[in-house]
Amino acid sequence: MNQLIERRKVTARKEKPDSASLGFGKYFTDYMFVMDYEEERGWHDPRITPYEPVHLDPSASVFHYGQAVFEGLKAYRSEDGRVLMFRPDQNIKRLNKSLRRMSMPPLDEKLALEALIQLVELEQEWIPIEKGTSLYIRPFVIATEPSLGVRPSKRYKFMVVLTPVGSYYGDQLKPIRIYVEDEYVRAVTGGVGDVKTSGNYAASLQAQRKAEELGYDQVLWLDGVEKKYAEEVGSMNIFFIINGEAVTPALNGSILGGITRASVIELLKSWGIRVREEQVAIDDIYEAAMRGEVSEVFGTGTAAVISPVGALHIHGETIELNNGLIGEVSERLYETIAGIQVGKVRDSFRWVVEV
Amino acid sequence: MNQLIERRKVTARKEKPDSASLGFGKYFTDYMFVMDYEEERGWHDPRITPYEPVHLDPSASVFHYGQAVFEGLKAYRSEDGRVLMFRPDQNIKRLNKSLRRMSMPPLDEKLALEALIQLVELEQEWIPIEKGTSLYIRPFVIATEPSLGVRPSKRYKFMVVLTPVGSYYGDQLKPIRIYVEDEYVRAVTGGVGDVKTSGNYAASLQAQRKAEELGYDQVLWLDGVEKKYAEEVGSMNIFFIINGEAVTPALNGSILGGITRASVIELLKSWGIRVREEQVAIDDIYEAAMRGEVSEVFGTGTAAVISPVGALHIHGETIELNNGLIGEVSERLYETIAGIQVGKVRDSFRWVVEV
Ligand SMILES: Cc1ncc(COP(=O)(O)O)c(C=O)c1O
Ligand SMILES: Cc1ncc(COP(=O)(O)O)c(C=O)c1O
Numbered sequence: 001m002n003q004l005i006e007r008r009k010v011t012a013r014k015e016k017p018d019s020a021s022l023g024f025g026k027y028f029t030d031y032m033f034v035m036d037y038e039e040e041r042g043w044h045d046p047r048i049t050p051y052e053p054v055h056l057d058p059s060a061s062v063f064h065y066g067q068a069v070f071e072g073l074k075a076y077r078s079e080d081g082r083v084l085m086f087r088p089d090q091n092i093k094r095l096n097k098s099l100r101r102m103s104m105p106p107l108d109e110k111l112a113l114e115a116l117i118q119l120v121e122l123e124q125e126w127i128p129i130e131k132g133t134s135l136y137i138r139p140f141v142i143a144t145e146p147s148l149g150v151r152p153s154k155r156y157k158f159m160v161v162l163t164p165v166g167s168y169y170g171d172q173l174k175p176i177r178i179y180v181e182d183e184y185v186r187a188v189t190g191g192v193g194d195v196k197t198s199g200n201y202a203a204s205l206q207a208q209r210k211a212e213e214l215g216y217d218q219v220l221w222l223d224g225v226e227k228k229y230a231e232e233v234g235s236m237n238i239f240f241i242i243n244g245e246a247v248t249p250a251l252n253g254s255i256l257g258g259i260t261r262a263s264v265i266e267l268l269k270s271w272g273i274r275v276r277e278e279q280v281a282i283d284d285i286y287e288a289a290m291r292g293e294v295s296e297v298f299g300t301g302t303a304a305v306i307s308p309v310g311a312l313h314i315h316g317e318t319i320e321l322n323n324g325l326i327g328e329v330s331e332r333l334y335e336t337i338a339g340i341q342v343g344k345v346r347d348s349f350r351w352v353v354e355v
Numbered sequence: 356m357n358q359l360i361e362r363r364k365v366t367a368r369k370e371k372p373d374s375a376s377l378g379f380g381k382y383f384t385d386y387m388f389v390m391d392y393e394e395e396r397g398w399h400d401p402r403i404t405p406y407e408p409v410h411l412d413p414s415a416s417v418f419h420y421g422q423a424v425f426e427g428l429k430a431y432r433s434e435d436g437r438v439l440m441f442r443p444d445q446n447i448k449r450l451n452k453s454l455r456r457m458s459m460p461p462l463d464e465k466l467a468l469e470a471l472i473q474l475v476e477l478e479q480e481w482i483p484i485e486k487g488t489s490l491y492i493r494p495f496v497i498a499t500e501p502s503l504g505v506r507p508s509k510r511y512k513f514m515v516v517l518t519p520v521g522s523y524y525g526d527q528l529k530p531i532r533i534y535v536e537d538e539y540v541r542a543v544t545g546g547v548g549d550v551k552t553s554g555n556y557a558a559s560l561q562a563q564r565k566a567e568e569l570g571y572d573q574v575l576w577l578d579g580v581e582k583k584y585a586e587e588v589g590s591m592n593i594f595f596i597i598n599g600e601a602v603t604p605a606l607n608g609s610i611l612g613g614i615t616r617a618s619v620i621e622l623l624k625s626w627g628i629r630v631r632e633e634q635v636a637i638d639d640i641y642e643a644a645m646r647g648e649v650s651e652v653f654g655t656g657t658a659a660v661i662s663p664v665g666a667l668h669i670h671g672e673t674i675e676l677n678n679g680l681i682g683e684v685s686e687r688l689y690e691t692i693a694g695i696q697v698g699k700v701r702d703s704f705r706w707v708v709e710v
Contacts (some may be wrong), residue, residue: 197421202547205422208506
């Protein structure tokens with residue numbers, strides 16, 4: 001593997017940004033990973049190169065027909081100086097699932113994992129160390145064939161870029177306000193909502209803007225067929241704690257199977273908390289909340305790990321949850337997962353990969 | 356306007372391909388149009404440049420979150436040497452509709468039209484003259500801001516490229532075989548199916564491949580909610596001639612409002628043929644066909660103008676239509692619209708714009 005990756009040196013290393021100004025996805029490291037695909041040759045030329053512009057023909061199919069998929073995961077620096085990644089194998093599996101759904105060629109999973117590891121190793125000085133910060137890893141694949149025929153491209157680029165990111169919440173978990181969207185639809189069974197393809201995100205922007213204008217942080221999507229059942233939040237899955245049990249929408253083909261979601265389910269079960277993955281009618285949530293049975297609602301995703309929900313706007317009414325405080329289960333999940341990620345909590349599920 | 360567009364000269368003009376080998380979207384002309392957008396400056400620097408690669412940061416948002424919209428229209432050379440475009444104002448209107456839906460900044464419609472006209476004028480030698488050939492015009496807008504935040508990009512590029520394209524059918528209209536897709540879904544009300552955004556096309560590739568493997572040319576999509584109602588074909592709208600009346604799915608928010616579709620409706624009405632735009636249940640079509648009441652089915656779109664349908668695969672059965680021949684209405688529509696496009700038939704609707 002080592003020989004496969006040629007290294008071209010950057011002439012000058014960039015200055016590293018101050019950890020307070022990191023934000024999300026604004027600064028990129030010195031190097032990136034690139035590999036090309038051509039129909040006749042398959043995936044070839046894996047390499048680490050300086051972080052530099054991509055040159056594409058104006059007719060490259062990604063610009064016109066949107067074959068583009070991506071992943072997102074994080075690398076952390078543990079207190080004892082090790083570099084840790086959280087379940088990267090799962091991200092690569094999901095990347096391949098996305099590639100197949102979008103008629104794009106899957107990657108060799110071992111090689112892709114090795115690419116992440118080598119790149120993060122090379123760039124480990126870029127991992128910020130303040131609480132809640134990390135090095136975000138963005139693998140993505142785009143269609144590059146210069147042709148306007150509506151058919152799968154015959155050429156692709158797999159790239160990995162790295163960006164140091166700030167703490168999602170600053171010092172402590174801050175509950176978010178969620179708008180249940182009943183006009184716009186994100187995805188529907190038979191579509192591509194269960195994979196990470198670029199078009200899903202462009203399609204969500206207008207609803208997100210509307211929610212913000214109305215004073216909410218994020219949208220909770222309903223199913224596209226009946227607009228009755230909760231699906232997921234912007235880039236998080238959603239959990240409800242009702243009468244001490246956890247309820248989350250089942251993976252029905254139109255929501256993304258989050259890796260944080262899967263980890264939360266495993267953890268909750270290991271703690272003896274029952275988890276139901278099922279259709280979740282938003283009206284049932286409303287009624288349960290009115291009866292005082294909903295003790296916590298939280299989102300799960302790579303960006304924030306656990307995102308407590310403090311308010312839920314449903315059909316014209318805003319329900320305040322848990323007095324705008326962080327619930328007990330949310331907090332315990334956050335401390336456990338974030339702890340495992342930085343090597344502070346014992347990794348009994350073997351989720352962490354050391355670079 | 357003229358001064359707005361700076362021309363940088365190509366050093367050598369490309370060789371023009373032989374008209375028999377044109378295909379679709381394989382060859383591009385010497386020049387393209389480019390204009391940039393930045394949040395602070397708005398759209399600026401309209402210019403014609405040599406056709407050349409685009410340089411984008413690997414984190415450019417089009418690669419990750421899919422803000423990309425496009426249009427497609429054609430320029431023709433008339434027998435008396437004029438250069439004609441078909442309803443370009445409609446394409447620019449629709450481009451702006453797509454831009455707004457995808458949270459992208461709309462264009463000045465006059466300037467955009469002028470860009471098409473000036474570029475086509477400069478490149479008019481590239482318009483092929485054989486029957487059925489034309490110069491395909493591809494305006495498109497992509498998000499270019501280097502940032503991984505999931506929010507509308509603050510920078511965009513509007514580009515126009517030109518590609519000489521071959522005759523869709525060779526010498527005569529050839530009926531196509533259509534597979535009614537009842538597993539995959541293209542779009543749903545509340546989504547983005549009614550605009551030309553890149554993600555819609557990537558999402559359709561897998562179903563298209565399936566149809567081809569089963570021996571069909573294209574997919575007919577059903578609605579995403581009940582999978583009962585006809586929506587549209589790959590990149591065409593669909594019409595049924597039933598008992599002498601034309602029936603086509605209404606613009607319900609999940610299908611594209613085709614410009615050929617609108618033109619066909621106007622023409623049919625002007626000929627005294629009744630047109631119903633409504634929900635079209637595929638089972639009703641099946642039954643009407645069994646009773647011998649469906650005399651013609653055809654698709655409408657810029658690529659082929661009118662595309663007669665010779666066979667329709669519905670829920671496991673294949674219905675042959677009109678003995679695989681071209682219907683009378685289809686043929687008359689094709690001759691009229693294609694005739695207007697090349698200046699051979701009187702343009703009583705003022706659809707044609709002379710360059
Ligand atoms: C649409 C969507 N849902 C859910 C998630 C959460 O997935 P994960 O926990 O793997 O980050 C993400 C983020 O990746 C997402 O983009
Ligand atoms: C999805 C879709 N439907 C219909 C059409 C037909 O539209 P028009 O007649 O404007 O070419 C197209 C092509 O533009 C299309 O891409």
